[in-house]
Amino acid sequence: MGVPPNSLRRHGERNALPDLRDFQFTFDFHDAIEPDQFAMRMIDDDESLSSSVLDYPEEFGRTYHAYHAGSYVYPNDLTEQERLALQGPIIKRLFDDRLYFAPLSPSDPPQFILDIATGVGDWAVEMGDLFPSSRVVGTDLSPIQPDMVPPNVEFYVEDSSEPWSYSDKFGYIHTRLTAGCWSSFEEQVAQQAFDALEPGGWFEAQETEAFFCCDDGTMDPDGPMCTWFQEMRDACEKLNRPATLGSSLKEMFERVGFVDVEQLVFRLPLNAWPRDERLKDLGWMWGQNFSQGLNGFSTQLMNRAYGRTQDEIELSLVRVREEILDPRVHAYMPIFVVFGRKPFIGEMVE
Numbered sequence: 001m002g003v004p005p006n007s008l009r010r011h012g013e014r015n016a017l018p019d020l021r022d023f024q025f026t027f028d029f030h031d032a033i034e035p036d037q038f039a040m041r042m043i044d045d046d047e048s049l050s051s052s053v054l055d056y057p058e059e060f061g062r063t064y065h066a067y068h069a070g071s072y073v074y075p076n077d078l079t080e081q082e083r084l085a086l087q088g089p090i091i092k093r094l095f096d097d098r099l100y101f102a103p104l105s106p107s108d109p110p111q112f113i114l115d116i117a118t119g120v121g122d123w124a125v126e127m128g129d130l131f132p133s134s135r136v137v138g139t140d141l142s143p144i145q146p147d148m149v150p151p152n153v154e155f156y157v158e159d160s161s162e163p164w165s166y167s168d169k170f171g172y173i174h175t176r177l178t179a180g181c182w183s184s185f186e187e188q189v190a191q192q193a194f195d196a197l198e199p200g201g202w203f204e205a206q207e208t209e210a211f212f213c214c215d216d217g218t219m220d221p222d223g224p225m226c227t228w229f230q231e232m233r234d235a236c237e238k239l240n241r242p243a244t245l246g247s248s249l250k251e252m253f254e255r256v257g258f259v260d261v262e263q264l265v266f267r268l269p270l271n272a273w274p275r276d277e278r279l280k281d282l283g284w285m286w287g288q289n290f291s292q293g294l295n296g297f298s299t300q301l302m303n304r305a306y307g308r309t310q311d312e313i314e315l316s317l318v319r320v321r322e323e324i325l326d327p328r329v330h331a332y333m334p335i336f337v338v339f340g341r342k343p344f345i346g347e348m349v350e
Contacts (some may be wrong), residue, residue, distance in 0.1 A: 026288045052158055053143060060299045060310045065141040068159045072181060073300045074241065076142040081120050083292050088122040089205065090285050091176065093278075094266055094335065099126055101264060102172060102202035102339040108132050110171025110201065116160045116189060117178045121145030123151075128153035129176075134171075158165040161188045169198035176206040179245040180236050194256045203258065204339035209343045210236075210243035212270065213333070225331065230295065235305035246336030258340025259349055270308040270324055270331040284334075291321045 054064035062075035074080070092099060104110060109131040113126040118138030119328040128150035135230055138145060139158035149155075173193040182188045185205075193203040210233050212225050219225065236243040250263045269283030270290065294317045302308050323329055343349050 005224040056142075058301070062296060063301065064300070067141050067157050071159065071161070072141055072239070074180075075296045075300075076144055079146050079326055080296050082294075083289055084120045086285070086289055087177070088242065089118075089291060090268075090282060091335070092211060092262070094169060094282055095206075095269055095337075099130065100172070100174065100339075101262075101337050102201065102204045102341075103130075104172060106131075112168065112170045112172075113137070114170045114173045114193075114196070115139070116173065116175045116193075117141075117181055118145065118155065121149070121155055121178060124153055124155070125149050125172065145327070146258060156257045162190075164192045164196050164250045167198055169201065170196055171198055173197060173201070173203045174206070175204075177208055178205075179210055182239050183240045183242075185245055185249075186256065190252050190256045190258075190338075193295040194258065194342055199342055199344045199347075201342050202339055203253070204337065204343070205249050205253075206335065206337050207246045207249060208268075209246035209334045209336065212331045213267075213334060214331045216328070216330050218328060219323075222291045223323055224316075225323045225329070228294075228298075231306075232301065235301045239301065241268060246334060249336055249338040253338055255338040257343070257349075259343050259347075261338065261340035266337070267332040267333050268336040271327050272330065273327040273330045274314065287325050291324050305331055 012237075026254055043307050053067045055066050056067055056076065057066060062079070063077040064070075064074075065072055065076050069274070095101075097310060111134060111135050113124075113131070113136045114123075115127070115136065115138040118124050118140045121138050121140075121144075124136050124138035125146070127134070132150070132152060134152060136153045138152075140155070141157065141159060143155065144153040144158050157250050173196065175189060178185075178189075180282055190203070190205075192330045210229060212229055214221060231263040233243050246265075250261055253261045268286050269279050271287035272280045274283055295314065297319060298313050299310060303310070324331075
């Protein structure tokens, strides 16, 4: 399977070591959360990653990706890498320890698996361990993935908003929490995934919706949290990187041509307010993770969109953090999982 011409190898050598009430939510308990009182072409060993890709620009005390600099407004520094490394396990635990929901066969797994916007690469590494006979490829704008990975896992520097040109087809393609990365998820990701899949292959998107939700009136719709998220959504629209994604995925998949499309919707609490112990733990972890990410989510985006200074932005986040972590506020975020199959050749599709 050929690497697109605009892809850069992760290293010069190969890896050495192996209001959503209309949605049917997916739960393992009753309706409400109760508050508590590729056979990739191998690049020659002497072909090193361009130094310019590693020359990260610094702004507002954070570093950002250098490859196609400026197209992604969130940082890639150690602070963000640590946050991402904790984000993945939270989502996996929300999913009852599942990495995927598409009906992949453990006895006959996909030969080639692609993880778009892989981040720190944790999902790709786990999939490589789970399917040792599969070739797992993760792509991202920043080479921030680990060196010590299973022998069937590889990472490439790639701008997936550009045309994909893989010479062979994948059996499964995956995205997770990429809202705000694309000018058009449908054209740049869903359509290209459809084209890059083999007939019968699956595409799965695990994406949030850029809203805080609350079912019992304990969150002020005009308070710091909701105000911040509205400004974030507006800023993303100004910069042509819409953040509202999850609820539109199912229709998007069907428009592109996927069949057997299924949707699951999970509620992820924003602090430790639920009575259920599992959700209480998840909420505490997600609230801490989200609070830690607020600076990175906000600074460059709001500076570009509104011209605010770093100090102005950080001051406005103080009350947002306080409200996010207040267990009297029974807020949650919806997480959408949508997967669909590329039809087989000659298959009749209604």
